Amino acid sequence: MTIRLATRGSRLALWQAEHVAHLLHQAGLATEIVPMTTIGDQVQDRSLAKIGAKGVFTEELEDSLRRGETHLAVHSAKDVQSTIPEDLELLAFLEREKVNDVVLSFNEHLALDKPGIVLGTSSTRRKAQLRRYYPEATTAEARGNLQTRLRKLEEGQYDGLVLAYAGVHRMGYEHLVRHTLPETRFVPATGQGSVAVECAVGLDAALKQRIKAALDHPATHACLLAERAFLRVMEGGCSIPSFALATLGGTGQLRLHAGIIGLSGEEYVDETQTAPAADALALGAAVADAVLGRGGREILASIREHRG
Numbered sequence: 001m002t003i004r005l006a007t008r009g010s011r012l013a014l015w016q017a018e019h020v021a022h023l024l025h026q027a028g029l030a031t032e033i034v035p036m037t038t039i040g041d042q043v044q045d046r047s048l049a050k051i052g053a054k055g056v057f058t059e060e061l062e063d064s065l066r067r068g069e070t071h072l073a074v075h076s077a078k079d080v081q082s083t084i085p086e087d088l089e090l091l092a093f094l095e096r097e098k099v100n101d102v103v104l105s106f107n108e109h110l111a112l113d114k115p116g117i118v119l120g121t122s123s124t125r126r127k128a129q130l131r132r133y134y135p136e137a138t139t140a141e142a143r144g145n146l147q148t149r150l151r152k153l154e155e156g157q158y159d160g161l162v163l164a165y166a167g168v169h170r171m172g173y174e175h176l177v178r179h180t181l182p183e184t185r186f187v188p189a190t191g192q193g194s195v196a197v198e199c200a201v202g203l204d205a206a207l208k209q210r211i212k213a214a215l216d217h218p219a220t221h222a223c224l225l226a227e228r229a230f231l232r233v234m235e236g237g238c239s240i241p242s243f244a245l246a247t248l249g250g251t252g253q254l255r256l257h258a259g260i261i262g263l264s265g266e267e268y269v270d271e272t273q274t275a276p277a278a279d280a281l282a283l284g285a286a287v288a289d290a291v292l293g294r295g296g297r298e299i300l301a302s303i304r305e306h307r308g
């Protein structure tokens with residue numbers, strides 16, 4: 001049997017699908033990659049916050065799983081909505097790579113604190129974090145796939161471009177990285193740097209087991225469970241400037257640092273808690289409750305109001 005892999009058609013998405021295919025081949029499974037277009041790929045002139053819908057990068061892939069046309073959907077873990085439909089499940093999370101956001105530029109000496117600097121990003125989280133930590137910088141919209149954004153950088157539409165290191169690395173653009181933003185301040189989005197593999201609940205149980213054994217990285221999985229549990233309580237999607245980063249220590253303790261930042265970068269609530277990895281879901285929920293209770297609820301309300 002051939003495992004059919006649903007993926008978006010962008011170069012980054014195809015890289016991720018090919019990586020999954022490679023791991024499955026090593027486990028003796030045959031694959032076929034099935035690229036498709038999502039709403040998120042079609043609408044490039046508006047920011048994701050404005051499209052608003054959940055699952056803009058995942059829905060078409062999920063529909064193909066439901067119809068049985070494909071067996072697995074491969075996503076950037078960051079793009080997967082916090083609640084998965086009941087007939088589908090997240091089977092595996094691939095080993096996460098460096099989680100940081102980075103700044104790319106053709107200027108080797110780009111200084112982030114230089115007044116008037118223009119940085120490309122369409123992420124509400126990155127915009128707010130930049131306002132907080134680099135108030136002299138302004139931001140400009142940067143939608144589209146990584147190649148499109150890089151072209152805009154090359155054309156001089158921005159001095160620097162803020163991206164997830166993971167995508168930059170996968171596409172081979174590391175030579176343009178001028179700054180690695182510290183993950184303590186520029187805490188990444190839930191799931192950043194990992195690849196999520198989704199299937200229908202009804203997929204053959206023995207096959208599921210084989211696929212999971214070939215693909216899943218248990219430490220990453222535990223971290224992502226905690227981060228995603230946080231996001232579920234925050235009712236976010238990628239349109240809300242929340243952030244969450246879990247790490248797993250050698251003792252099996254999960255540490256979750258997560259929070260929310262107001263659009264102006266001024267209001268900011270974060271929380272760090274630890275718990276055994278087996279309690280990942282409770283940890284995510286507890287951190288979210290703490291954040292909401294200490295002012296996060298008001299920040300969320302003002303973001304929603306601002307959006308209208």
Ligand SMILES: NCc1[nH]cc(CCC(=O)O)c1CC(=O)O
Pocket residue numbers: 076077078079162163164166167191192193194195
């Ligand atoms: N929302 C777009 C998106 N989804 C996943 C990645 C990069 C890869 C990753 O974070 O795993 C990106 C681009 C970016 O944020 O720079």
